Amino acid sequence: MASIHINVTDQELADLNGALDWKLYQRDHAGRVVGGGEREFSLRDNRVEAMLARLRVAGLRVLEPACFEGHLTVALCAAGARVTAFDARPASVVKAFARCLAFGHYPKLLLHDARRIAELGEFDLVFHSGLFYHLADPIEHLRSLIGVAPLIVLDTHTAFPALARDTLAGYEGHWHDEGGWAEPLSGIEERSFWLKKDSLFRLFTDCGFAHETLLDDEYPDGPRSCHLLFRT
Numbered sequence: 001m002a003s004i005h006i007n008v009t010d011q012e013l014a015d016l017n018g019a020l021d022w023k024l025y026q027r028d029h030a031g032r033v034v035g036g037g038e039r040e041f042s043l044r045d046n047r048v049e050a051m052l053a054r055l056r057v058a059g060l061r062v063l064e065p066a067c068f069e070g071h072l073t074v075a076l077c078a079a080g081a082r083v084t085a086f087d088a089r090p091a092s093v094v095k096a097f098a099r100c101l102a103f104g105h106y107p108k109l110l111l112h113d114a115r116r117i118a119e120l121g122e123f124d125l126v127f128h129s130g131l132f133y134h135l136a137d138p139i140e141h142l143r144s145l146i147g148v149a150p151l152i153v154l155d156t157h158t159a160f161p162a163l164a165r166d167t168l169a170g171y172e173g174h175w176h177d178e179g180g181w182a183e184p185l186s187g188i189e190e191r192s193f194w195l196k197k198d199s200l201f202r203l204f205t206d207c208g209f210a211h212e213t214l215l216d217d218e219y220p221d222g223p224r225s226c227h228l229l230f231r232t
Contacts, residue, residue, distance in 0.1 A: 003029040004043045004078045007104030016098050021091070023184055024069055026099075034102045035095075041071040047129055047226050048075045050214035051153050054228060057081045060124040063149065065114045066131035068184075070096030076127060077105035084120070086110035088188055089181075118144045125151040129226075132156035133194050134178060134187030139169050142207050152209070152229040157222045159194040171199040194222065208232055 006013060006028045013034060022036035026043055051057070058080030067073050067085035073096055076083045085107050087093050093111050100107055112120065114131055126149045132138050133156045145152060159173045166174050173195040179186030195203065204211045209229040216225045 004074065004103060005030055006032045006034055006102050008102050013102060016102055020095050020098060022069065022095060024071055026071055026074070028103070034099055035069065035071075043075055043078075045072055045075055046215060047153070047155050048072060048079070048127075050226060051127070051228070052079055054212075054214065055125070055151070057125065062125045062127055063117075063120065063123040064127045064129075065117060066134075067096050067109070068092050068130070070099040070109075072127070072129055073100055073107055073109075074103045074105060077107055078103070081125075083107035084110065084123070086112035086114075086120070088113045089184060092184065115141065117141070118148060120148070122147070123149045125149050125153065127153050129153070129155040133158075133176070133222075134189075134192050136187075136189045136192055137168070138193055138195060139171055139203060142203055146207055150231045153214070153226065154229055155215075155224070155226040156200070157194055157219070157224045158197045158200055160222055161196060164194075164196040164199075166193070168193045171203055172196045173199060197223065197225070204229060 017036055024037050024039040024041050025033050025035035026041055027033050060081050062076055062081040062083050064085040067087050073085045093109050097109050135141050163174045164172050173193050176192045176194050178189055178192050181188050210232045211227045211229045214226045214228055
């Protein structure tokens with residue numbers, strides 16, 4: 001990924017950083033900081049870089065659900081994608097716009113609910129990160145993506161096998177409590193369903209997607225992997 005630099009003056013940056021209740025911050029490749037809060041996210045995000053090692057996204061119409069504060073939106077724009085990003089929380093949309101503004105990018109930003117994603121039309125690629133495991137019905141959600149794009153980059157936590165004692169529509173996993181609307185780092189519903197990895201892979205197949213794994217890591221709160229899905 002090419003260097004990404006904040007594109008506003010120090011005073012403009014200070015105004016942006018002080019105007020909003022940020023939950024995360026990023027340093028550009030010159031060390032300047034946009035955002036705030038306790039959590040830092042690198043502009044060299046491993047999910048974006050793994051995708052770019054496999055796909056050329058410049059010029060593609062890319063849909064980014066649940067963009068949060070735009071920390072990945074910036075990287076997608078910097079890669080040359082024609083980005084449409086959305087979030088269900090108005091404050092997140094405002095912060096995503098402010099972050100992209102600081103970096104000199106102007107994606108299309110929408111206030112929208114991911115449970116109605118099919119209403120947004122067709123795209124070349126859906127970059128789907130950090131949302132799937134916050135959904136109460138990820139199975140129906142993936143089915144709703146079938147007509148949205150032929151390519152999907154899906155990053156999600158999966159269930160610890162020992163905890164996967166529940167089923168949803170015939171797929172194994174476990175229920176996970178969410179913080180709801182008041183917690184911006186959480187899903188907007190009261191609980192979500194985390195699929196076991198083998199159930200996730202079966203869901204890919206059942207929805208007509210072949211897949212390849214781009215990343216596969218372990219985190220304290222559960223395994224996490226990133227997959228490229230493509231229509232068969």
